[in-house]
Amino acid sequence: MFRCQLCNRLSAPRERSCKIVTETREKEYFSEIRGRMHLVGTGTEIVKEAVLCRECAEKQWGMSPLSRVVEELKLLKEVENVRL
Ligand SMILES: [Zn+2]
Numbered sequence: 192m193f194r195c196q197l198c199n200r201l202s203a204p205r206e207r208s209c210k211i212v213t214e215t216r217e218k219e220y221f222s223e224i225r226g227r228m229h230l231v232g233t234g235t236e237i238v239k240e241a242v243l244c245r246e247c248a249e250k251q252w253g254m255s256p257l258s259r260v261v262e263e264l265k266l267l268k269e270v271e272n273v274r275l
Contacts, residue, residue, distance in 0.1 A: 195244040196270045202244060209248030213267040214239040241270045 193208045194201050202208065218236040221228045243251070251266065 193242050195247055196241045197243050197247040197266060200244055207245070208242045209245055210240050211243055211248060211251055211263065211266070212237050212239070213241050213263055213270065239267065241266065 192202050192204060192206075195208075214237075215235045216238050218234050219230055220232040220234065222231045223229075251263065
């Protein structure tokens with residue numbers, strides 16, 4: 192069971208949660224080669240994720256990519272407000 196971080200509803204037993212990424216950052220991967228650290232790759236890693244119910248997640252995923260980004264930023268603010 193989980194609590195949706197957007198509408199704050201408690202899930203039904205065995206209801207599946209939807210995770211939505213609200214913040215990522217650039218990440219550099221290093222590996223030790225012959226005693227020295229070398230950059231072996233770059234990518235992004237997840238900084239923040241929100242756990243949502245299917246209803247809230249579908250509202251997010253049903254939008255165009257650009258409005259989705261805007262909505263995700265709004266969502267992040269709402270999620271942070273819920274935590275306060
Ligand atoms: Zn919800």
